[in-house]
Amino acid sequence: MNAAPAAQAVPLLVVHDLAVRFATDSGPVEAVREVGFTLERGEALALVGESGSGKTQSAMALLGLLADNGRATGTATLAGAPLLGQPEHVLRRIRGARIGVVFQDPMTALNPYLTIERQMTETLVLHRSRSRREARAEALQMLEAVRITDARRRLDQYPHELSGGMRQRVMIAMALLPRPELLILDEPTTALDVTVQAQILDLLAALRRDLGTAMLLITHDLGVVAAVCDRMLVMYAGEGVEQGPVAELLAHPRHPYTQGLLASLPARQHGARLATLAGQPPDPRARPPGCAFTPRCRHAMAVCSTVHPAWTEESATRGRRCHWQPPEASAATGEAP
Ligand SMILES: Nc1ncnc2c1ncn2[C@@H]1O[C@H](COP(=O)(O)OP(=O)(O)OP(=O)(O)O)[C@@H](O)[C@H]1O
Ligand SMILES: [Mg+2]
Incomplete structure (x- = not known):
């Protein structure tokens, strides 16, 4: 043992x-x-x-x-x-x-046509069998963990609506969502x-x-x-x-x-x-x-x-x-x- x-x-x-x-x-x-x-x-x-x-x-x-x-x-x-x-x-x-990965330029890594919620939750829904609601709750929790102001509203925004610093926080939150080692x-x-x-x-x-x-x-x-x-x-x-x-x-x-x-x-x-x-x-x-x-x-x-x-x-x-x-x-x- x-x-x-x-x-x-x-x-x-x-x-x-x-x-x-x-x-x-x-x-x-x-x-x-x-x-x-x-x-x-x-x-x-x-x-x-x-x-x-x-x-x-x-x-x-x-x-x-x-x-x-x-x-x-x-x-x-x-x-x-x-x-x-x-x-x-x-x-x-x-x-x-x-292994989560965060690259230098969040604009090239984020899809400009998807809301922050969609980009963050897609993997959770498709590969982790979360319901949309569960995935949204997890995304929100992670946005709060990376200390994004107004996290709930950010979920419904598109990348271009966020500042560079916020986009990088989103990238870090996305990389951390599956709780990588x-x-x-x-x-x-x-x-x-x-x-x-x-x-x-x-x-x-x-x-x-x-x-x-x-x-x-x-x-x-x-x-x-x-x-x-x-x-x-x-x-x-x-x-x-x-x-x-x-x-x-x-x-x-x-x-x-x-x-x-x-x-x-x-x-x-x-x-x-x-x-x-x-x-x-x-x-x-x-x-x-x-x-x-x-x-x-x-x-x-x-x-x-x-x-x-x-x-x-x-x-x-x-x-x-x-x-x-x-x-x-x-x-x-x-x-x-
Ligand atoms: N597809 C490729 N074909 C040929 N050489 C490449 C290719 N990709 C990278 N290299 C070369 O590999 C070497 C190392 O590149 P690397 O991107 O790891 O550097 P780096 O330390 O990350 O530099 P930087 O601080 O500029 O990002 C460089 O000489 C680069 O030109
Ligand atoms: Mg480099």
Whole structure:
């Protein structure tokens, strides 16, 4: 009878050696490679990195939503059961029930011709055998949970009648309606103005507290990471380069890329975006043999341009992909700095 504790010990999401390749006219594009992370139940993990670093495609691969020219390899499990590579009908059920998804632009995700009630209740009525009345009551309850003012009236409105912030709240409410174990949010506040962004972040933090939903949050915005997430994985050129608890990693970044990003921020305040470092990430069609960050790295050594650094777990909570050892690490091991 001790099966329950064992089942609970399985992390909610485990991703191992994830790679995404796209076939294009100018050759294969390796958008994601060797990405791995674990998400516990109720935990919030941020995927952070410059534009094109593979954040969105990593999530799309897990959801089975890659473009037709894309192919994912590696393994991913949801509560111990295989996720990556499952047939479309299985993935569709998982997306509808166990993983909720919120994209950046709610206007493209909402149907302009349907009332908020219709869009929110359709799945409940068709796939969860709720009556229209029950579904309306559940939708209303969820709109209240995402703190939409005047929720009852909103149900009868169309998307264009709502503000951008309200539409994003509707998207979050829709994603939460089936009570998913995991919510994936891709730049959920980027399209919103700063005040509304702050309100949505407060909401996400409150929903985590109240519903205990795990979150995988994709963002450029370190303010978003600090407000909502427990841990962060920094991505560069399709790879994870550093991972750890948010507060620790922001205070003591150990990868030169993370260090550069934080150093070039004007102020680590809410809304601070990832500053652009000098130089460009490599063309994903022509990766250098060593570390992809070498040309932009101020600590680059000879080995960096020839040997691809392996991911190393540096402590129980921190991991990094880098040949260079920061001074505090060499002090800790007794080596000369
Ligand atoms: N269908 C496709 N065919 C070819 N390449 C693609 C395709 N979709 C995405 N890519 C490439 O995959 C790489 C990673 O893209 P991805 O969308 O994951 O970046 P991102 O980190 O989410 O960036 P952003 O912050 O701009 O959203 C990019 O180089 C992109 O051009
Ligand atoms: Mg993206």
